[in-house]
Amino acid sequence: MICACLAAVLSAGCSGRSTGGNAGSAGTTAPEAAFQDTGSDTLVNLALAWAERYMSENPEVRISVTGGGSGTGIASLINGTVQIANASREMSAEEIAEAKKNGISPVKFTVALDAIAVVANPNNSVEGLTLQQLSDIYTGKITRWSQVGGQDGPVVLLSRESNSGTYVYFLEQVVRLGNAKSKALFSPETLLMPSSQGIGTEVQQNPHAIGYDGLGYVTSEQKMIAVARTAAGPYVLPSARTVLNKSYPVSRPLYMYTAGEPTGAVKKYLDWIVSDGQKLVRDVGFVPLAGSGG
Amino acid sequence: MSSVPVRARRRTRFSEFALETLIRVLGFSTIGFVGLIFLFLLREGVPVFFEVPPGSLFSGRWYPTFGIFGTLPLIFGSLLVTLLAIAMALPLGVATAVFVREVAPRWAREILKPIIEVLAGIPSVVLGFFGMTLVAPLVREVLGAPTGLTAFSGAFILAYMALPTIISVAEDALDSVPRSYRDAGLAMGATRWQTIWRVVVPAARSGILTAVMLGMGRAIGETMAVMMVTGNAAVMPSSLASLFRPVRTMTATIAAEMGEVARGSTHYHALFGIGIILFVLTFLINLAAATAIFQKKRKGGLR
Numbered sequence: 001m002i003c004a005c006l007a008a009v010l011s012a013g014c015s016g017r018s019t020g021g022n023a024g025s026a027g028t029t030a031p032e033a034a035f036q037d038t039g040s041d042t043l044v045n046l047a048l049a050w051a052e053r054y055m056s057e058n059p060e061v062r063i064s065v066t067g068g069g070s071g072t073g074i075a076s077l078i079n080g081t082v083q084i085a086n087a088s089r090e091m092s093a094e095e096i097a098e099a100k101k102n103g104i105s106p107v108k109f110t111v112a113l114d115a116i117a118v119v120a121n122p123n124n125s126v127e128g129l130t131l132q133q134l135s136d137i138y139t140g141k142i143t144r145w146s147q148v149g150g151q152d153g154p155v156v157l158l159s160r161e162s163n164s165g166t167y168v169y170f171l172e173q174v175v176r177l178g179n180a181k182s183k184a185l186f187s188p189e190t191l192l193m194p195s196s197q198g199i200g201t202e203v204q205q206n207p208h209a210i211g212y213d214g215l216g217y218v219t220s221e222q223k224m225i226a227v228a229r230t231a232a233g234p235y236v237l238p239s240a241r242t243v244l245n246k247s248y249p250v251s252r253p254l255y256m257y258t259a260g261e262p263t264g265a266v267k268k269y270l271d272w273i274v275s276d277g278q279k280l281v282r283d284v285g286f287v288p289l290a291g292s293g294g
Numbered sequence: 295m296s297s298v299p300v301r302a303r304r305r306t307r308f309s310e311f312a313l314e315t316l317i318r319v320l321g322f323s324t325i326g327f328v329g330l331i332f333l334f335l336l337r338e339g340v341p342v343f344f345e346v347p348p349g350s351l352f353s354g355r356w357y358p359t360f361g362i363f364g365t366l367p368l369i370f371g372s373l374l375v376t377l378l379a380i381a382m383a384l385p386l387g388v389a390t391a392v393f394v395r396e397v398a399p400r401w402a403r404e405i406l407k408p409i410i411e412v413l414a415g416i417p418s419v420v421l422g423f424f425g426m427t428l429v430a431p432l433v434r435e436v437l438g439a440p441t442g443l444t445a446f447s448g449a450f451i452l453a454y455m456a457l458p459t460i461i462s463v464a465e466d467a468l469d470s471v472p473r474s475y476r477d478a479g480l481a482m483g484a485t486r487w488q489t490i491w492r493v494v495v496p497a498a499r500s501g502i503l504t505a506v507m508l509g510m511g512r513a514i515g516e517t518m519a520v521m522m523v524t525g526n527a528a529v530m531p532s533s534l535a536s537l538f539r540p541v542r543t544m545t546a547t548i549a550a551e552m553g554e555v556a557r558g559s560t561h562y563h564a565l566f567g568i569g570i571i572l573f574v575l576t577f578l579i580n581l582a583a584a585t586a587i588f589q590k591k592r593k594g595g596l597r
Contacts, residue, residue, distance in 0.1 A: 072553050095556070154440040161526075161550045162359045185357055188367075191443055191525040191540050194550055198426070198522065205431050208440050 033265035034062040039073020039086030040165055041196070042214045043254050046112060046284045047086050050277050054269060061265055070165035077257055078102055083266050085257040088114065088165030088214075104259045111273050113287035115215040115238035115251040116170060119199075119222040121207045126150040128226035128235030131177055131249060137210065138175045140187030145208065157190040158199050158211035169252050170212055212250075215239075216285025243287045254286070335573060339566030346560065351567075356528035356542070358551060363564045367528040369571060371541035374531050375445050375524060376514045379452035383513075384506055386453070387460030388495070391505075394461070395468040396490050407465075414458035422522035425451040430523065439538040443525030446537050451519045456509035463508055467501020468494060500586045507583030511576055514545075521546035544568045 037047055044067035051063040073085035078099045091099075091106055099106050118134065120126065126148055129137070136142040137155055146152040160167045176182035193199045196217040203209045204221040215238050218224060226235035229249050242248035262270055274289065281288040343351065346363050353364035394406050429450055430442030437446075471494050479489035495502070525540025528547075548565050555562045 068553050071555070075556060098556075156441040162357075163551055163553065163555070168359070185360065188355065188529050189527055189540075191441065191527045192542070192550070193526070194521050194546075201426055202430075202441065202443065205427075206434060206441055 032060055032062060034064075035083035035266055035269075036076075036081070037063055037065045037084040037086060037256075038068060038076050038082045039084075040070040040088040040254070041067045042070075042088040042114060042164075042166055042216075043086040043112075043256075045216065046254075046281065046286055049280050049284050050273055053280060054272060054277070061269070063269070069163050071163055074106075074257065077106060077259055078104065080104060080259065083258060083262075084270075087255045087257060088252070089168050090255065091257065099259075106257045106259065107261055109256045109258070109270055109274065110253045110289065111256050111270075112254045112278075112281045112289065113243050113251055114254050115243045115248055115287060116166065116174075116212050117215045117218045117238045118210065118212050118225040118227060118250070119203050119218055120210050120225055121203055121205075122221065122223045123207050124150060124210075124223060126225060128228060128233075130228045130231050131174060132231075134174050134227070135177050135184065138170075138186055138190065139184050140189060153208045156202075156206055156209045157187060158202055158209055159186055159190045159192055160196070160199070160213070161192045161194055166212070166214060170250075173250060173252075174212075214285070215287070218285075240282060240287045244290050251287070332573065335566060335569050339563060339568075339570045342560065342563035342567035345563060351564075354530045356547070358555075358561045358564060361560065363560070365544075365564075365568060365571070367530045368542055368544045368547050368568060370531050371445070371524070371528070372514055372543040372545065372572070372575075374536070374541060375448045375452060375520065375543055376510060378445060378449035378537065379456060379513045380506060380510050382449060382453035383456045383460055383509055387457050387505065387509070388464055388502060390457070390461045391464035391468055391502075392490060392495065395465050396486075396494065410458050410461050413454075414462075416455075418455065418516060418519040419522075421451050421455060422519035425519060425523035433538070437538055441525060441540065443523060443540050444538050445524060445531070445541040448520050448524035448541070448543075451523050452513040452516055455516060455519065456513045459512055460505045460509040463505035464498070464502045467498035467505065470501065471497045500589055503586045504583045507579050507586065511579050511583070514579070515572070515576060517545040517549045521549055526550065544572050548572075 037051065039047075044065065047065045051065045055061055055063060070085075070087040070089055073082065074087055074091055074095050076082040077085035078095065080102065085106075090108070096106060118129065124145070126145065129148060133142065133148050137148070138157060138159075140157075142148060143155055144152060145155055159170070171186065172178065172180075175186060176184050191202070193202065193211075196213050199211040199213050200217065200219060200222060203211050204219075210225075224237055226237045227249055228235040234247070236242050236248045238248045238251070243251040256270065256273070258266060258270070261267075278288040342363070351363055352366050354366050355362050355364040356367055390410075394403055394410075398406060425447055426443075429447045430444075432442065433439060433444060433447050433450075434442035439446075475493050475497055476489055479493040480486070484492065520543050524543060524546065526542045526546055527540040528542040529536070529539060531537075531539075531541060548568055551561070552565055555565060
């Protein structure tokens with residue numbers, strides 16, 4: 001949330017007069033093309049980096065970027081108030097139906113890849129966990145570090161808020177182990193942190209904490225835990241290489257949605273993102289799309 | 295209006311009438327806005343009481359993303375943090391007020407009062423950071439809790455935030471105790487401490503009660519600092535140990551989830567439902583404070 005506020009402030013500087021604007025009208029021949037890009041807090045730093053670079057190369061284009069979460073971005077797209085919605089998850093069937101009802105058919109673009117890193121305090125002696133162990137930890141079946149080979153101590157579970165796309169992804173792929181029929185939920189003891197920064201602070205301070213977050217948010221004061229699909233291994237740490245060769249099990253694509261097939265300036269921008277824009281991806285801590293050479 | 299003299303000039307009468315009307319409209323519009331806000335809250339929030347059966351609405355599990363809307367942990371979370379905060383702030387606040395008003399020399403009072411007012415102006419985000427980076431680690435290390443993000447840490451920060459209100463209002467209440475009460479106490483041979491504790495403080499008790507209520511109103515509605523410090527786990531507080539476990543308050547829940555929720559969904563209505571509960575609770579607290587003030591007036595003497 002703090003991150004989102006910051007993004008709002010930053011973008012206020014570059015949004016200028018570019019308020020409003022109907023979906024689809026961004027590509028008119030007016031000298032100043034302006035459009036809005038809202039959504040996922042995971043993506044917001046990358047979206048800002050892209051917008052800044054693109055605007056410095058194309059001064060006639062104005063892009064205002066804000067965060068708020070994938071759901072916020074998608075809701076704004078459905079309401080027709082933004083041209084691009086950033087999302088760290090796919091739109092749900094309900095959301096697509098609602099958009100169709102408003103006469104908007106969302107189009108999905110994969111813009112980058114992200115690894116969800118599992119992080120713990122640097123003093124934690126646990127080096128690797130299997131997906132099954134992670135699931136047991138987050139559903140509350142494992143409550144002490146000694147049960148997974150660490151020093152004894154209670155496990156303090158940290159999660160992003162339930163509005164975050166990262167939360168939904170982690171629940172589906174890790175807590176429920178990708179099993180669509182599973183009804184497993186996060187343990188009620190899980191601390192829901194309002195921001196990535198909140199998870200970072202607690203993990204740095206608390207020797208018992210375990211958390212998860214996008215690779216781009218992991219700092220050197222946090223220790224990444226290697227994750228294995230099965231107990232036989234291999235235990236893999238997240239990185240651009242292990243995401244691209246699919247050996248790291250907890251990674252996901254990040255999306256931008258547009259209202260209808262993009263035209264004009266929006267189309268040019270998205271074309272740029274999946275080509276030259278990919279060079280910026282690694283600097284912000286994400287994984288560029290395969291084959292883009294970024 | 296009728297009190298305007300008949301012979302007054304037309305213009306004066308008109309401008310007076312206009313001014314009076316303007317003030318009246320402004321005054322009533324304030325009430326109107328509060329009413330409209332409440333109506334809006336009702337319109338958006340009441341559907342949840344039909345969409346979710348009361349049995350599960352007041353159960354102990356809050357998983358809004360999965361259609362489980364048990365609000366009890368949130369209500370108890372808010373109450374726990376607020377009451378604990380008041381328990382910490384009340385003795386400290388009243389003692390400070392007594393010191394500032396009754397004990398401190400004049401020059402000290404002149405310095406202390408503005409400082410206390412500055413205290414009230416610290417943004418809650420700043421206090422939240424302070425709680426996250428300083429109070430939470432202390433709570434974890436000193437008290438041995440698994441994590442420092444607990445109801446206790448939240449209450450500590452809230453107590454700090456409620457203190458300026460409590461001190462200022464309690465000090466005003468002490469200030470309005472007539473000098474003759476103190477003189478009478480001292481004349482009876484009571485020491486200064488006895489006079490303060492047995493005469494002045496009891497005479498100001500309804501004012502002090504108001505101070506507590508106002509502080510409580512501030513504490514229960516506080517969002518940002520609480521969200522950063524209490525850990526936000528929707529666990530039912532079950533025993534004394536729950537004080538040193540994470541809790542999730544009503545305000546933090548609304549703030550954290552409202553941005554993401556689909557308009558018109560059950561979750562959306564549920565958040566407004568929590569808003570109604572919160573509104574009613576704050577209203578009751580303010581009502582109690584108002585009653586205390588009213589009683590004070592009726593008893594006479596003390597302003």
